[in-house]
Amino acid sequence: MDLRATSQLESVRSDLLDVYAAVRAPLLHLPNYAVTAFGERLDRHASEPGFTAVLAYSDGKPIGYAYCNTIQRGNRYWQRTSPEPADTYTERPAAALKEIGVRTEWRGTGTARRIHNALLATRDEPYVTLMVNPAAGDGKVHALYRTWGYEDIGRSQPSAASPVLTVMIRTAAIDEFRGVGRS
Template sequence: MTSAPAIELRSFTDLDAVRGDLLDVYAEVRAPLLHLANYAVSSFGERVDRHGAEDGFQAVLAYEDGHPVGYAYGNRIEDGDRYWQRMDPAPSEKYTARAAVALKEIGVRPAWRGLGVARRVHDAFLASRDEPYATLMVNPAAGDGKVHALYQSWGYVDLGHSQPSPASPRLTVMIRSTV
């Protein structure tokens, strides 16, 4: 692909309506890492099921000709949420006094990368949120640091670190204002 594809963005609050498409895109996005327990499709399925049952769940998927090519999903987190509890150092009350939205996953199939699809999905996800802050976690080694730098270019700043599970790498927690 040499030009921006004709993408349709669809938003979902019911995981059942989109779970299959999420798993399908995830499997291709994370293909090089699927041999690692934390990145296995079954592990992702367990995580997405847990997140989909939490308050404020939303997924935005990008479709080209009815075929899912990218996604972002997340949910609302409150002060005391395990997301904040696992962070080092503990986040400032500035970020936890009100609910925030945690962008739990974002991914774009390889053939659609570099065309702005991730940014469009991200922005559509945040556009319908009313939380004052959005947070995400990134593996600082992903893409030799390029993914971290991309999030910085979208206005995210480093807040701390987290290791969500024993099988997970140590991740950088980032945050930005949604307004």
């Protein structure tokens, strides 16, 4: 498996859309999960400060991805979080993990964790936060993030078409994958 980090969306946009469509296939009929809706969010996130994506490839085929950007106190991400997060989390910029996905045949292999850790290895922020649908995978996705060190700090509904999500946070420090190449 080859991990590639980039801050340039143009170089990986089609691969991200390809993997997203495969990962979210059962949900693509829902407005919030449609590929076009994801593409619009992806373009917006990529234009925000600190955008970085990590993609995993096997035999040249994209098999998974994660991407994040930097958020600061007052950002709409924090404004939509209820209850208001502790100052500890918002007094300095944080990394917001916006999406992570792995093709079905690669799940349960540690691929998602490797992508996640490779992404965090590119970050300087003290904390990383994410939002998860607590119903995803019958609660297994939420439980998985807890094993990765994330803690629940609130709830958020990013858009009218979105379910209510659980906001989680952890320190961004990791020791693995410090040498991932950037493109």
